[in-house]
Every structure is written in structure tokens, then in C-alpha cells.
Amino acid sequence: MVELQTTWSWLPAIYLFLGGLGAGAFLTVSVLRLAKPGRFKKTVTGGVWTAVAALAIGLLALVSEVEKPFQAMILFKSFVNGSSWMTVGAWLLLVTFVVFVLSALFTTDKIADWLGSACKPLGRARAGINKVLAVIGIPLALAVAVYTGVLLGAAPAIPLWGTWLLPALFTVSALDTGVAAVSIFAAAMDRDEGIERVRATLEKAVIGLVVLEAVVLAAFVLTMQGAGADEARAIGLLTEGALGVQFWLLVVAVGLGCPLIAAITQLVASRQKGKVGPAVPVGGAACALVGGFTLRFVVLAAGLHAALVSPAALQAAQGALMLIS
Amino acid sequence: MAKQYGFYMDTERCIKCWACEVACKQWNGIEAGTIARRKVHEVESGTFPNVTRTFVSMSCMHCGEPACAKVCPAGAITKRGEDGIVVVDKEKCIGCHYCFFACPFGVPQYTDAGMDKCDCCIGNGVEPGDTPHCVATCPTQALQFGTMDELAAKVGDKKAKQMAADAKPSVVVS
Numbered sequence: 001m002v003e004l005q006t007t008w009s010w011l012p013a014i015y016l017f018l019g020g021l022g023a024g025a026f027l028t029v030s031v032l033r034l035a036k037p038g039r040f041k042k043t044v045t046g047g048v049w050t051a052v053a054a055l056a057i058g059l060l061a062l063v064s065e066v067e068k069p070f071q072a073m074i075l076f077k078s079f080v081n082g083s084s085w086m087t088v089g090a091w092l093l094l095v096t097f098v099v100f101v102l103s104a105l106f107t108t109d110k111i112a113d114w115l116g117s118a119c120k121p122l123g124r125a126r127a128g129i130n131k132v133l134a135v136i137g138i139p140l141a142l143a144v145a146v147y148t149g150v151l152l153g154a155a156p157a158i159p160l161w162g163t164w165l166l167p168a169l170f171t172v173s174a175l176d177t178g179v180a181a182v183s184i185f186a187a188a189m190d191r192d193e194g195i196e197r198v199r200a201t202l203e204k205a206v207i208g209l210v211v212l213e214a215v216v217l218a219a220f221v222l223t224m225q226g227a228g229a230d231e232a233r234a235i236g237l238l239t240e241g242a243l244g245v246q247f248w249l250l251v252v253a254v255g256l257g258c259p260l261i262a263a264i265t266q267l268v269a270s271r272q273k274g275k276v277g278p279a280v281p282v283g284g285a286a287c288a289l290v291g292g293f294t295l296r297f298v299v300l301a302a303g304l305h306a307a308l309v310s311p312a313a314l315q316a317a318q319g320a321l322m323l324i325s
Numbered sequence: 326m327a328k329q330y331g332f333y334m335d336t337e338r339c340i341k342c343w344a345c346e347v348a349c350k351q352w353n354g355i356e357a358g359t360i361a362r363r364k365v366h367e368v369e370s371g372t373f374p375n376v377t378r379t380f381v382s383m384s385c386m387h388c389g390e391p392a393c394a395k396v397c398p399a400g401a402i403t404k405r406g407e408d409g410i411v412v413v414d415k416e417k418c419i420g421c422h423y424c425f426f427a428c429p430f431g432v433p434q435y436t437d438a439g440m441d442k443c444d445c446c447i448g449n450g451v452e453p454g455d456t457p458h459c460v461a462t463c464p465t466q467a468l469q470f471g472t473m474d475e476l477a478a479k480v481g482d483k484k485a486k487q488m489a490a491d492a493k494p495s496v497v498v499s
Contacts, residue, residue, distance in 0.1 A: 007422050067420020067435055078419045079398045086398035086423055155426030156392055156491070307431040 005303040011065040016148045016296040018058030020170055023141040024178015026051035026100055030134035040192050046185030048104045055097050085154040089147045096140040103133040145174035158303045160234035165220040172216050176209040177292035180285035187281035203263040210260045230306055237302040247298050255291010259284040329409035331387060331495030333476040338467035339380040341365055345459035345468055352449050352458040360434040362443045363459050382468050385432045385443035387411045389493030393424035408453045415439040429490040
């Protein structure tokens with residue numbers, strides 16, 4: 001039996017999921033905020049704080065994975081090698097987190113009012129600041145979402161991760177889970193005028209993203225099946241091996257199928273002037289989150305090391321390339 | 326080209342006595358039951374009744390272009406210019422495990438102090454370029470050490486091959 005990859009296990013999977021979720025949620029509410037300034041406060045506030053919390057917990061998970069967490073937190077000492085994607089990512093995450101936190105502070109009425117009374121110019125410029133933070137935050141959030149996949153893709157010894165389809169897959173999943181998280185607030189808490197249209201737009205976005213994610217996921221699986229023996233063995237863990245149940249049930253059925261059905265149900269119901277309770281969108285979004293986490297977990301677990309799949313010794317004795325004499 | 330030290334593994338001579346592994350652990354003060362910088366692998370080939378077993382002792386390959394050093398965020402892994410030995414600065418290492426996923430041979434291992442791997446014994450007092458303890462202790466001279474040119478001369482007309490990977494490992498196997 002092939003052993004699963006355990007050097008990076010639960011904690012990095014939690015980070016890859018929450019980093020993507022935070023990025024996706026921030027992106028979604030920023031677009032909403034730029035499109036309809038000053039409206040849908042509950043959805044926007046909920047989404048921004050979700051982004052902050054997700055990124056904070058994700059970063060904690062990431063930092064607790066390393067052997068020396070406290071040393072790792074001294075960024076200017078521990079992330080200095082510019083040729084490493086992890087260095088780029090660490091600084092990107094720092095900047096993004098600061099922007100997310102600032103945006104959350106200026107979004108929350110009580111905090112923003114207090115800031116405004118403490119420093120008058122801040123209070124007057126609040127709307128402008130929020131807009132600027134949204135505009136800066138969108139590309140940063142997108143970069144964080146892509147980086148979760150690039151981090152794995154830049155590890156050359158793991159055959160399963162060596163494709164640009166992985167950053168693509170994680171990015172689409174990040175948007176998908178982000179929209180899902182925001183739609184929970186829109187469905188369960190927000191009662192503003194016009195929220196129906198926002199809900200419908202979010203549901204349409206869910207449909208589009210789920211279909212896109214299914215296409216990218218299928219492309220990823222098919223590419224890996226045809227890429228070589230090591231890649232095929234690793235992807236086999238998902239499609240028929242030790243991770244088969246998690247993959248087909250939680251990633252595909254729960255993570256893609258349920259949100260799609262929930263979104264279609266709501267669109268059909270609203271066309272026929274019918275009403276569905278908030279349980280349907282909230283349930284669909286919860287399923288998307290479960291699928292998003294499981295996707296990161298199974299991709300990590302199936303990331304078999306090339307040398308351990310076909311041992312270094314075997315390669316030494318049989319597969320060497322350069323003849324010395 | 327600057328000097329590059331490396332290992333030569335003569336599989337015809339290896340009797341799988343593990344002396345290299347033991348010497349490595351002893352001299353480098355590696356706690357029992359934890360990691361091993363050098364490991365003796367066994368490769369089976371053929372089908373019964375024509376089966377052969379080959380023994381290969383492997384550690385860090387001190388690659389020409391080390392993939393581990395490229396991905397290390399802390400800059401804790403360096404390739405020494407004077408002898409090509411790849412070393413880890415454990416003070417700088419944060420233990421993120423990224424190098425394990427970059428190394429084509431899965432060499433990096435981890436302790437609380439950080440990443441741990443072969444440094445050709447320069448960490449325990451052997452002069453760079455002098456014989457490391459694994460090689461000195463090998464009773465059959467299956468494991469040898471030297472510059473890549475010296476190793477090529479030792480290999481002579483045997484069918485030896487340099488380990489293959491994009492990172493250009495400094496290990497020859499025959």
C-alpha cells in the first residue's frame with residue numbers, strides 16, 4: 001500500500017483552505033462594495049470580518065506547523081531568500097492581512113465612528129478609505145488565492161503538484177468558498193432593500209464557479225492520469241484509492257453537487273415567485289466550505305514524494321542519465 | 326569550475342553492514358531512534374529464480390544546483406563555493422519542511438533544532454575535503470569520497486553513472 005504524504009498534514013490544509021476562503025470573501029464583498037457603495041452593511045461587514053478571521057486562523061495554523069514558530073514570525077529574519085515562493089508569500093500575506101484588518105476596522109460603524117472622533121480627517125475620509133482599501137485589496141486577495149496553489153506547485157519533487165492547473169483549481173475554489181461564506185450573511189442576516197437581487201447574483205456566481213471548478217478539477221485529474229506513472233499513482237489515490245471516499249463524496253458530491261443544487265433551487269423558486277427559507281442557501285454554502293477544505297486536504301495527502309514513490313536507490317541503480325565513463 | 330566534492334558508491338562491494346550509517350550517527354551525535362543522515366537502501370530486481378539484490382548507501386547528494394537551497398525561505402541552506410558542500414545553518418532554519426518537497430531525493434529530515442542532513446562531516450571537525458566518517462569506516466571501500474574528478478578516476482572503466490536529476494547531484498554509482 002502506498003503511504004500518504006504526512007510531512008504537511010492538517011495544519012497546512014487548514015491554511016490553504018482558510019487563506020483561499022478569506023481571499024474569496026474579501027474579493028466578493030469588495031466587488032459588492034464598489035458596485036453598491038454604502039449599502040448591504042451586514043453582508044459587507046460580515047464578509048470583511050470573515051476574511052480577517054479566516055486569514056488570521058489560517059496564518060496561525062501555518063505558523064504552528066513549522067518547527068520554530070516564534071522565529072518564523074520574525075519575518076525580516078526568516079523570510080529573506082527572494083528565490084523562494086514561500087518568502088514572496090509570507091510578505092504578501094502580511095500586506096494583505098494589514099489591508100484586510102484596516103478594511104474591517106473602517107467598515108464597522110462603531111470602530112469607524114470612534115476612529116473618526118479621535119481623528120477628524122479619518123472620519124471625513126471614511127468612505128474614500130474604504131473604497132481605496134477595496135481597490136488595493138482585490139488584487140492582493142487574488143494573489144493570496146493564487147499563492148496557495150503556487151506554494152505547492154513550486155515544490156519540484158512532488159509530481160502531483162507540478163502543474164499550473166493546481167493554482168487555477170485552488171483559485172477557483174477560493175472564489176467559490178468566498179462567495180459561499182458571503183452568501184451566508186446575505187441570506188441569513190441582511191434585510192436591506194434590494195438584497196434579493198444581491199442574493200440572486202451570488203447564486204448565479206455560485207453556479208458559474210461550481211461549473212468552472214468542476215471543469216478545472218476534471219482537467220487536473222485527466223492531466224495527472226496521463227502525465228506519467230508517479231502522477232497517475234498519486235491521482236489514483238483520489239479517484240480510486242485511500243482518499244476515494246473523501247474525494248468523491250466530500251469534494252465532488254458535497255462540495256460541488258450540493259451548492260449547485262441549492263443555487264438552482266433558489267433561482268427556480270424566485271422565478272416562480274416562490275420562497276425558500278434561508279436553510280437552502282446556508283446549507284448550500286456550508287457544503288461548499290466542507291468541499292473546499294476537503295479538496296486542500298486530499299491534494300496535500302496525495303502529494304507523494306517522487307523519491308519515495310520510486311526510491312532514490314532504485315533511480316541510482318537503474319535510471320541514471322549521465323554516463324561518467 | 327570550482328571544486329566539487331561528492332561520493333562514489335560501488336554497489337559490487339557493498340555488503341550491507343550498515344557501518345556507514347552507524348558511524349554517521351555516532352560521529353554526528355544523532356539521537357538514537359530519530360533520523361539518519363545516511364541510509365543503506367536495498368533494491369531488488371528481476372523475477373524468481375533470477376533475482377538480484379543491490380545495496381546502495383545514500384545521503385545528501387551535495388547537488389550542483391541544490392533545489393533545497395532555492396526554496397528555503399530563510400536562506401538557511403547554502404552551497405559552499407570552495408568545495409561544493411551543501412550546508413544548513415540550523416540557527417536560521419525555521420523548520421517549514423519546504424526543502425523536503427523540493428529535494429528530488431527526499432533527503433531533508435527534521436529535528437527540533439531544524440533541518441538535518443549530511444555536511445560531509447565538516448560539522449563534527451573533519452577538515453573540508455578530508456574523508457568523512459562514513460567513508461573512513463566502510464570495510465569494503467564500497468563508499469568513497471573525493472572531488473568529482475578524483476571519483477571519475479577511481480571509477481575507471483567500470484560502468485558508473487552519475488545520479489540523475491535537474492539539481493545535478495554529486496554522487497556516482499556503479
